[in-house]
Amino acid sequence: MPEIVVVGAGFSGLCVGIQLLRRGIRDFVILDAAESVGGVWRHNTYPGVAVDIPSATYSYSFEPNPSWSRAFAPGEEVRAYAEHCATEYGLRPHLRLNTRVERAVFDEDAHRWRITTSGGETSDGELDARFLVCAVGPLDQPKDPDIPGLADFAGRIVHTARWDHGHDLRGERVAVVGTGASGLQVIPEIAERAAHLDVYQRTPIWVFPKVDFEIPRAVRRLFRALPPVQRLVRLVTTAASEVVMVLGIVHYSKAPFLVRAAELLCRAHLRRQVPDRATRRALTPRYGFGCKRPSFSNRYFPAFTRKDVELVTDPIARVTASGIVTRDGTERPADTLVLATGFKILERGATPPFPVVGLGGVELGEHWDRERYHAYEGLSVPFVPNFWMMNGPYTVTGASWFSIIEAGTTHIVRVLAEARRRRARRVAVRPAPHDAFTADMRRRMRGTILAQPSCARSNSYYFDRRGEAPYIRPQSGLYVWRRSRTFDLDDYEFTR
16 A cells, blocks of 8 residues: 555646655555546636646746747646656656545544545555545536526536537537636637627626737747746746735735736726727626736637627526526527536535545534634644645645645645654644644735725635635745745654
8 A cells, every 4th residue: 555645636746746756755646536637737628728827937847848839828738748747757657547536534543544436446445545645626626506497408518627529619509607717718719609609797807918929939949958048937927927916915905006007907908909888897897906816818808899799797597498597587598508617616525525534533624614714834734634735725825826836745745754754653733833824824814905895796716605715825925935845844743
């Protein structure tokens, strides 16, 4: 049986595996329910899918990709990058694909995890491990909208996170529900294919102009020949993204002018692309920039200037067999219903996506449902020993998801290496540093944009059912990077 089980073969799980190998730790496996690596980029293959930050920033810091074809890389290239990393760093022998984790229970007597799986090489069996790392990202489980009658729809229903490439939208009446980051990318593509498109918007999104372009082959050759040049470009794009994230959102109370500047830029972009005032009003957010995830696009707004596209802002009342009825009583027919409604993120069972039972038989998801969403450095809780969770509460900050992944991985691998050095059978974060971290995060949140009253109108997935925003870490990415390398290892209790 392996010493360490990592669940998830997206970029988080791959990074954990890479750093374990770099530490000389080889006794681990990486499980994933899919048949290939890539995580969210394996699942999201809808038309127009691409990264929404500059490509130069969207990669591991230790493995820059000189082959991005565009300033904002398309999804298929990101997935190919994941495959490259799995091969380049020797992770293939450690992968156990087509293996779904159903449940994990900590054996208090043996100090080991009993992990129930289905499929793959461990078909409907149990896997034993000393340590368990859940590296399943928050953008994993598609969220269907809670709309009456959805199951009665007689046409095709497609979620953006599980796109049906065998279904042709040409000549159809299509309804898209949702105008978040996925909707923003897929709507222009559908508009060019469908006979008619209805877009059902609950909350508008802040949209920046997208400075996207094909990266010339000469530049890509330069990046390969002189990696420091690409690192310099990465430094610039990362710093710019960090400034927007940290000053505009995390430290809003200190620099509110940056949020106002971002809003002015987005409004100017909307005015340039949409001449009709009524449509502009409908597409203008009524909440502050940063309350909800913004994005970049030059094609989203022009889609609503087409005669065959209708923006519907009246709330949906129900779905019928043949279409959608809004609250004003209007029914619009549809052949295909596209759900651009995002993912389960702060809901019970979303992360981790399987029951995790710790000390005293307490299940982690149930505990969070009762006690609030919390974890030391966003990674571990006292009553669940030998367990870490990537992308947990208070982790999202900085310029890129990769900076979050690398910081979390550094933290976890430091503790694992120390546990091996001390020959510890059980490792658990101490309650005092865990509680102090949680209290500090909640205090710092009061100075962020997310504490502003306008955010209540954003319908953002940043917020849980209590109205709190435990998804965002109110500190800079640079600080989190440094903290992952300097936190006190004695914040954990190592039991031999």
